[in-house]
Amino acid sequence: MNYNRQTAVRWAVVNLIVVVCALFPVFWLLMLSLKKPSTISDGRLIPSSWSLENYKGIFEQDVFNKALVNSIGIALISTVIAVTFASMAAYAIARLDFPGKRLMLTAALAIAMFPPVALVGPLYNLWRNIGLYNTWPGLIIPYMTFTLPLGIYTLSAFFREIPWDLEQAAQVDGATPAQAFRKVIAPLAAPGMFTTAILVFIFAWNDFLFAFSLTSTTAAQTVPAAIALFPGASQFTQPTGSIAAAAMVVTIPIIIMVLFFQRRIVAGLTAGAVKG
Amino acid sequence: MLLVTAYPIIDNIYLSLLRADLRFPNDNAWVGLNNYITVLTSSTWWRDFWHTIVIMVVSVSIELVLGMLLALVMHRAIFGRAAIRTSALVPYGIITVVAAFAWRFAWSSAEGGFVPKVLGMSFDPVATTEPFWNYVVVILTEVWKTTPFMALLLLAGLTIVPDELHEAAKVDGATNWQRFWRITIPLMKPAILVALLFRTLDAFRIFDSVYIISNGNNPNVETVSVLNFNELLTRLNLGVGAAISVLIFICVVILAALFIKGFGTSLAQQRGEE
Numbered sequence: 149m150n151y152n153r154q155t156a157v158r159w160a161v162v163n164l165i166v167v168v169c170a171l172f173p174v175f176w177l178l179m180l181s182l183k184k185p186s187t188i189s190d191g192r193l194i195p196s197s198w199s200l201e202n203y204k205g206i207f208e209q210d211v212f213n214k215a216l217v218n219s220i221g222i223a224l225i226s227t228v229i230a231v232t233f234a235s236m237a238a239y240a241i242a243r244l245d246f247p248g249k250r251l252m253l254t255a256a257l258a259i260a261m262f263p264p265v266a267l268v269g270p271l272y273n274l275w276r277n278i279g280l281y282n283t284w285p286g287l288i289i290p291y292m293t294f295t296l297p298l299g300i301y302t303l304s305a306f307f308r309e310i311p312w313d314l315e316q317a318a319q320v321d322g323a324t325p326a327q328a329f330r331k332v333i334a335p336l337a338a339p340g341m342f343t344t345a346i347l348v349f350i351f352a353w354n355d356f357l358f359a360f361s362l363t364s365t366t367a368a369q370t371v372p373a374a375i376a377l378f379p380g381a382s383q384f385t386q387p388t389g390s391i392a393a394a395a396m397v398v399t400i401p402i403i404i405m406v407l408f409f410q411r412r413i414v415a416g417l418t419a420g421a422v423k424g
Numbered sequence: 425m426l427l428v429t430a431y432p433i434i435d436n437i438y439l440s441l442l443r444a445d446l447r448f449p450n451d452n453a454w455v456g457l458n459n460y461i462t463v464l465t466s467s468t469w470w471r472d473f474w475h476t477i478v479i480m481v482v483s484v485s486i487e488l489v490l491g492m493l494l495a496l497v498m499h500r501a502i503f504g505r506a507a508i509r510t511s512a513l514v515p516y517g518i519i520t521v522v523a524a525f526a527w528r529f530a531w532s533s534a535e536g537g538f539v540p541k542v543l544g545m546s547f548d549p550v551a552t553t554e555p556f557w558n559y560v561v562v563i564l565t566e567v568w569k570t571t572p573f574m575a576l577l578l579l580a581g582l583t584i585v586p587d588e589l590h591e592a593a594k595v596d597g598a599t600n601w602q603r604f605w606r607i608t609i610p611l612m613k614p615a616i617l618v619a620l621l622f623r624t625l626d627a628f629r630i631f632d633s634v635y636i637i638s639n640g641n642n643p644n645v646e647t648v649s650v651l652n653f654n655e656l657l658t659r660l661n662l663g664v665g666a667a668i669s670v671l672i673f674i675c676v677v678i679l680a681a682l683f684i685k686g687f688g689t690s691l692a693q694q695r696g697e698e
Contacts, residue, residue, distance in 0.1 A: 155502065162501070170514055173530065174518070177522070177526040189535060191538050192538060261676055264629065266673055269652075269662055272656065273435070273439075372520075372522075376635075388536065398519055403517075407510055410510045413516075414513075418580035
């Protein structure tokens, strides 16, 4: 494309504005986390003296380490289960014509619309009665419920694009149905599944409501809930520094994912919305 | 999937008809619609309902405008597209709780925020004595966090608009502004409606950021979801809490129905034109 200097400068300015707006709060949080605990509330943007004390502080606490393990474990397991089930459902929706197909998609949409906070009370009650309160499955199950509709939507949009005739072509060439699926269809479906997995992971990693209300100790508490409940170093100090440091730690995976999978996340978000 | 949602939903509706208070566990009784009457006649519910509506309308409107601008930038940028998308996705991907803390720390003078200092404010915008500023902080957080999502949905709509139409209009002497309003917007209508639907329903259920910024108990910006949460888990009043849940769900359904109706007619109109 041809463009002159002036347009280039104009775009550079626009780009800069977008980047600054998007990243400034993260930058502020990073600066805050690098302040010395004693200067945390001095109201300066750039720390007057730099230190890693806040980070050292949180990793010395059992609360944060365990929460990090819980977060990673619960988010990964939810992702694997949700993507597996969503793939099966989306496969059925894309390939088969069965009665209730529309109903299934409508139900998925209805669940996606359901206010999560409305599930908190009953689940709290139920989980306490059947012993799932404050356990990993106690969080994985609601995450699956809320990510499945998202997964089914995104994946059926992706699966609809797959040229299914290829499967028959492979079978004509002598492949068994299983082989045809594994060697022809699976590679084509993989990008969609991967994208869905990222979106589901972000959801599970992000959740605060369930983590906050359905857990009580380090046994299953995830990072967002743990951060919200961080105690100060003593009764009279604000946990600001620890929160900022912990927040940065859990933001790193997100930034890495965004950096590497930017294209996929965009594709996933737009696929479900427009074609679904 | 159905089990996990269906059972709690039914249980929830059943609970909402009971007097069920965990502080008095042996005092459960059938009270019919009394919980609903309690909620609907309480000033707290209506106060929080208006908070929710205000936050929803203001933040979604700002997001629509900013999201549109961002989508146009992402669509038209002649370089640095990857950089823009990547940085725009950071707020989308970041944990809401983290985003809320970032904004709270920035604005709260008690917690060493730089914003009050920079703006020369002599009060604490996060303190409960400043209802207006409480709104500002909550809405800004919400806008920062979700504009990228809005922009991406709009971007998907933008890419559908064929370039030829723009070229043709340019030849006919249409200005950029005219082309935007007469070509881009009408063709993007379905995408705009979908984006608005998603975001409105989401914004109505806003919880995380309000809860964090207000520390869970700032009556100035308490939304219906926060009220519901407090009723269930702080006051342990399950019956009333369940009734609030059902009411929130009904509100969401009404909002969705309104949108889908608007969506349907606009689609029908388009078909009529063709």
